[in-house]
Amino acid sequence: MVRWSQQLIPTLREAPAEAEIPSHQLMLRAGLIRKLSGGLYTFLPLGLRALHKVERIVREEMDRAGALEVLMPAMHPQEIWEQTGRFDVLKDVMFKIKDRQERNLVLGPTHEEIVTDLVAHEVQSYRQLPVNLYQIQTKFRDEIRPRFGLMRAKEFIMKDAYSFDMNLEGVEKSYQAMYRAYERIFKRAGLRTKVVEADTGAMGGSASHEFMVLADAGEDGIIECEACSYAANLERAEGVSRGERVFADAGQSTAVVATPNQRTMEDVSRFFKSPAVRLIKTLIYLADEKPVAALVPGDRDVNEIKLKRALKVVALVLADDATIAKVTHAPVGFAGPVGLTIPIIADEKLKGYRGAITGANQADAHLVNVDLARDAKIETWADISNANAGDGCPRCEKGNLVAKRGIEVGHVFKLGTKYSEALGAGYLDPEGQRKTAIMGCYGIGVTRTLQSVIEQSHDANGIVWPISIAPYQVEVLPINVAHAPTMEAALKIVAELEAAGFEVLFDDRDERPGVKFKDADLLGLPIRINVGEKGLAKGVLEIKLRHNGELRAVPPEQVLATVQACAEELRTGVAVL
RNA sequence: CGGGGCGUAGCGCAGCCUGGUAGCGCGUUUGCUUGGGGUGCAAAAGGUCAGGAGUUCAAAUCUCCUCGCCCCGACCA
Structure with a gap:
């Protein structure tokens, strides 16, 4: 049993001045993370539990999609980055270090070079393809400006997957498989995402889509059509200008x-x-x-x-x-x-x-x-200008474009052969011909996803966790720990819930009820059970749902069944979101 | 990298302008009290006032430098 009094859950009544946006403030206030220095954070036990849950969902869906998990080094010899020419492109964002031999090393900001080198060595034959390798790793980027807690940090956890295919059909299949996996991942994490056409940036390559969480605090501009399904990152969005081009006095000399x-x-x-x-x-x-x-x-x-x-x-x-x-x-x-x-x-x-x-x-x-x-x-x-809100849609022509903000939580790319060619990732085809593998790459900002969930799911009192990634599913809250019958009933229901497979946080602190209620709301666990004298006198416990405040008074022997029903509803609710 | 703001107890802040004993709220510890939405009373612990240099009889306060943190920008010619 997890007793609050034995845990490290340092809740804060007030938000530290360093945090601006709700998710950042709440992560600090609910005792999920603490800052070491700008862009560098420690995950406290509660935050780590939620993080692990996101990772688990990612892992399950990647595995389901047929990707294979590996773990690559965080530290890389600089030369491998020079081989693809990306050292010059990324040197400003890479942390560069030397070992005692004065050898140049970098902390990996991403892993295309590393995985391609691996495949170049280990894959020789068309029989070994296609293959899709993924990892969940800490990445290091010397960001111009770390921001908003985990949203843009110098060190962050990313899931990245890399597919290797023989032909464009294969690439398309790998791409679609990842696209579908991403839809499932974000849905399971309780996130509403918007998929937009994206620029490929420093990656190179052709098609790419970003999975965006719509939020005012988002760092990316999004343009979407109000009539059709067109949506794109502002970086690449096209708009059809409806402005005039011929003005008064046209034709006269300058x-x-x-x-x-x-x-x-x-x-x-x-x-x-x-x-x-x-x-x-x-x-x-x-x-x-x-x-x-x-x-x-x-x-x-x-x-x-x-x-x-x-x-x-x-x-x-x-x-x-x-x-x-x-x-x-x-x-x-x-x-x-x-x-x-x-x-x-x-x-x-x-x-x-x-x-x-x-x-x-x-x-x-x-x-x-x-x-x-x-x-x-x-x-x-x-086309060298940004699309503006109010422009015509480049797809359907009828619709008008609107502008929004988004947080990029996932990105899928078709990469082509840029890396496989530079690093020699090829194979022999059935005819014995040497061919170059065609790549795709697929990233999810795991730590960013976690914070995005909070950004999208909170209220004035605190976090509202989706049940799928809540640190615990149920909090049992005895109103008065000095009251023996209360504790007896509370412990009994905790035991029942745990036996049924629920993760339970037991708030055994000798605190005033108000304090415990406030903290419960702040932590935002989806299901709370109040055990108090008043209820017991009437022969009931109270089940309170965090997301809508709904309160149900039920006799102790029905609590487990009710919680199970609520949890089931919440799980389906997540899927429906 | 440019601009702005801030650094005083774990958190939120006042004090600085006008130099002289370091304060408030919350939190923490102890005792009592209370017990269904941040209880009340009492006592207590906790500060190199970011760091350094300077001015001064005297610096949290004035000056300079450094560091850290936050915000905006790094395109609008």
Whole structure:
């Protein structure tokens, strides 16, 4: 039996100042985690139990999907990262260390290289394929800004799986199997997720989907169609612009207008009393060190991921003031496409722009009546801007797009042969031909998933655990531990519940009832049983459900059956969520 | 990396401006009390005031540096 008094469950009446979002505050207040330092957390017993439950669900579903569990080192020789060229890409996020031989090692931020190396050595024949290896491991990332407790930490637990297939059909099958496994995992964990099309980022590869938990605290922007099923990460979302492209005075020749100190889009928009969409925003970037001008409509943000891809470059940064002055011959704030000698890439939403307003490439001046095709030399047209809420849906055309925030808890990729080729993961086919394996990779942020559950399932009083990952399913709460009949009845029901397979937390603390009730709500175990004198006098115990506050008074001999029924309902409820 | 805020008891905070005895609430310990939503009374423990340097007769308080934590940004030309 687990007695509260023998446990380490340091609940906090007030939230530590370091925590901003509800899930982070509650994890600290309920005694689930404690911070060692920024982005580094200790799991206390209660938090660890919940974490283990998430891991168990993940493991069961991965196994069910046919993936094989392995455990790879957290520490890797640097050379293996150099072999795929990813050392350069990821060196800023990798923790780099040396051993006593001065050998360069890194703490793994992910494991594509490691698993591919393994497969390169151990898989020789088509008979061994397909194979899907997964692990649940601590990953290390030197995040620019650790945030929100477990949401973005320097050290976090991730489940990652890697599939190796012989052909595209096989890849598709592996991908679908993981996609379905993820749906099951998050559903079982009591999470409502939204699947969105995603960018593949530093991974490389083609298709990818992210599993998002919708939440205000989410770090990712999500765009979805209100009419059809289209949903995508803002990083990749396409929007069909419904803005005008031909404005008043179109056709007239350009003219310079003095605009002293009108630098921002807001300033200029107000100055000309024109909507931002009429303005053309000109940003000077250094793309692989070379200056390039990027043009987007004034009411939109440049999407650097799209821009990077369109330009086919690795490094993309905004140009410094000196460079801007050099290429535009004007101080920052007055750049425009007309007369620029550097390459210009324009957002396709600008196609056909006439009568637009741009910077004039001279101090305190803008250019009006700009006809982009007539007046500027556009080298490339591409989608390089963010979709906006209110844009048309790129799929169904009818629907409007809406913007939301999400927490990325899972991500599935089709990787292709980038890693298998670099590290020699291949096989001999039935004809004896040497072939390269095609990979997919599939990640779940396990610690992040745990916190996301709380972010999505809590109320003013505390956590509301889904029964599937609650640290314990039942809390038995004797109102007065000094009252012998109370304790007798409480212990009896604890024993019955445990014999029936329930995990029970017994709050045996000699505390006032109010304190114990508050703590029970804070901890958020799904089923609570109050045992007190008043109830006993009437021959009943009380069963209280955390998620809806429902209270049932039942005779002791019916408690077990009632709890079983409640638990069953909660389990189904989780599945239905 | 840029900007902002904060660092005083386990947690939440006041004191700092205007230098002179380190405080409040919660929590903790002990005793009594109470016993169905953070009980009441009493006593007590607990602080290198983040660290260092400086100014001063005297520094939590003023100055400088360092470290840590939190927030925003790292694109809007």
